Amino acid sequence: MTGEVAVLGAGMHPWGKWGRSFVEYGTAAARAALTDAGIDWQQVRSVVGADTMRCGYPGYVAGATFAQALGWQGARVTSVYAACASGAQAINTARSQILAGMADVVLVVGADAAPKGFFAPAGGERPDDPDWLRFRVLGATNPAYFGLYARRRMALYGDTPEDFALVKVKNAAAGALNPNARYRKAVSAEDVAASAVVADPLRLLDICATSDGAAALVLTSMDFARRHGAGDPVRIRAVSTVTPTYPKAVLDLPDIATDSAAAVDPLPRPFRASIALAAYEEAGIGPEDLSLAEVYDLSTALELEWYEDIGLCGAGEGAKLVREGATALGGRIPVNVSGGLASFGEAVPAQAIAQVCELTWQLRGTAGRRQVPGARTGITANQGLFGHGSAVVAVR
Known part of the structure; x- marks a missing residue:
C-alpha cells in the first residue's frame, strides 16, 4: 500500500x-x-x-x-x-x-x-477526439451509447427492460432520503415503463440528467x-486512475459492425474491471470486504455492468442481484445509497468527489435514514472519456 x-x-x-x-x-x-x-x-x-x-x-x-x-x-x-x-x-x-x-x-x-440537454463535445472541431467522432460520425449521443450497452446485455445475458427499471426504483428510493439529491421522489417500475423512449430500450427514467x-x-x-x-x-486507502490495456477498445464499445452478440464467447475483462482491480490491489482488499459501493449509473443498464466489474457477482449476474434486493438499502451489498446519478444527474467534475463524500458520511455513521449499518469499507467507481480510470477505496 x-x-x-x-x-x-x-x-x-x-x-x-x-x-x-x-x-x-x-x-x-x-x-x-x-x-x-x-x-x-x-x-x-x-x-x-x-x-x-x-x-x-x-x-x-x-x-x-x-x-x-x-x-x-x-x-x-x-x-x-x-x-x-x-x-x-x-x-x-x-x-x-x-x-x-x-x-x-x-x-x-x-x-x-x-x-x-445532451452533453455535446466542447471546444469546436476535434477529429482526433473519440467523443467528437462518436457524435459527428456515428451520431451517437451519450444515450445512444448507453442503449448499445443495454442491448448487448439483453442479447448476451437475457436482461430485460424490467430489470433495468428496478435499478431506477432502487436508486430513487435512496435519493428520496438524500437532501443533496436533485430528484427526491420514489418511482415505480410502472413509472419507468411509462416514460418516453430515448434510446431503445432505455427510457427517460433509465438515463441520468445533466445538473448543476x-x-x-x-x-x-x-x-x-x-x-x-x-x-x-x-x-483513503487507494485511488485507481489506470488506463485501458491493448487491445481492448478504450470505450469498451461493442463492434456493432462485426459482433454477433448471440455467438460471443465470454467477454475479456473490460476496462472498468481493471479500474476496480487496481484499487483492490492497492488497498489490499477484495470485493468480499466491501460494506457498500458508489458506482457510475449513467444509465440503469450500466449500473448492472458495474456490479460485475467491481466483483460483486459474475458476468451476466448483475440483474439477479438487483432482483433479489442485494444492492438496495438493507441488502447484502448496498450500491448507490446516495441515490446515484439517477437521483443527482451529472455535474461532471463534482461527481467522483461526491461519491467519496457519500462514503465518508456512511463510514462515519452519519448518513441518517440511508445509513448502511456498520459500514467500514467502501469503493467508488466511474470511468472518464479517453481512458481515464476512477476508483477510490475508503476505510474506517
Whole structure:
C-alpha cells in the first residue's frame, strides 16, 4: 500500500438546475467541507480543482478559480481534467501531495453548471477526439451509447427492460432520503415503463440528467489528523486512475459492425474491471470486504455492468442481484445509497468527489435514514472519456 490520507471534511452544494455560476456552487461546497473538518481556510496549503470544460476560462483553471473565490492566501493550486474521472484525479493529486510532504491540508473541489440537454463535445472541431467522432460520425449521443450497452446485455445475458427499471426504483428510493439529491421522489417500475423512449430500450427514467452541483473534500496527512484531534477518521486507502490495456477498445464499445452478440464467447475483462482491480490491489482488499459501493449509473443498464466489474457477482449476474434486493438499502451489498446519478444527474467534475463524500458520511455513521449499518469499507467507481480510470477505496 502506498499510504493513507485522512478525510477530515466533506461538503456539497445540492444538485439541481440553479442557473448560477459553478464558482458559487464550488465555494459553497468548499466552505461546507472546511466547516465539517473544523479547519480554517488559512490552514489549507493546497487547492486542487477538478476542471469543467463548459463554464469558460475559469472552469479550465478551477484550482485557482476556487482559491481566488475563497480569498487568496498563498496556497499552491492545481487544476486537473479527466472528463468524468476529473474528481478522482483531483483526489489522487491531493493525496500525492500529502504523501510527498508537499502539504498537510489539501482542499479538493469540483463544480459544474451544466447546459440543458445532451452533453455535446466542447471546444469546436476535434477529429482526433473519440467523443467528437462518436457524435459527428456515428451520431451517437451519450444515450445512444448507453442503449448499445443495454442491448448487448439483453442479447448476451437475457436482461430485460424490467430489470433495468428496478435499478431506477432502487436508486430513487435512496435519493428520496438524500437532501443533496436533485430528484427526491420514489418511482415505480410502472413509472419507468411509462416514460418516453430515448434510446431503445432505455427510457427517460433509465438515463441520468445533466445538473448543476458541487462537492468538496478536506484531505490531510494522518499526522495532521491526529494533531487535530480527529481520532479515528475515514481514510483513503487507494485511488485507481489506470488506463485501458491493448487491445481492448478504450470505450469498451461493442463492434456493432462485426459482433454477433448471440455467438460471443465470454467477454475479456473490460476496462472498468481493471479500474476496480487496481484499487483492490492497492488497498489490499477484495470485493468480499466491501460494506457498500458508489458506482457510475449513467444509465440503469450500466449500473448492472458495474456490479460485475467491481466483483460483486459474475458476468451476466448483475440483474439477479438487483432482483433479489442485494444492492438496495438493507441488502447484502448496498450500491448507490446516495441515490446515484439517477437521483443527482451529472455535474461532471463534482461527481467522483461526491461519491467519496457519500462514503465518508456512511463510514462515519452519519448518513441518517440511508445509513448502511456498520459500514467500514467502501469503493467508488466511474470511468472518464479517453481512458481515464476512477476508483477510490475508503476505510474506517
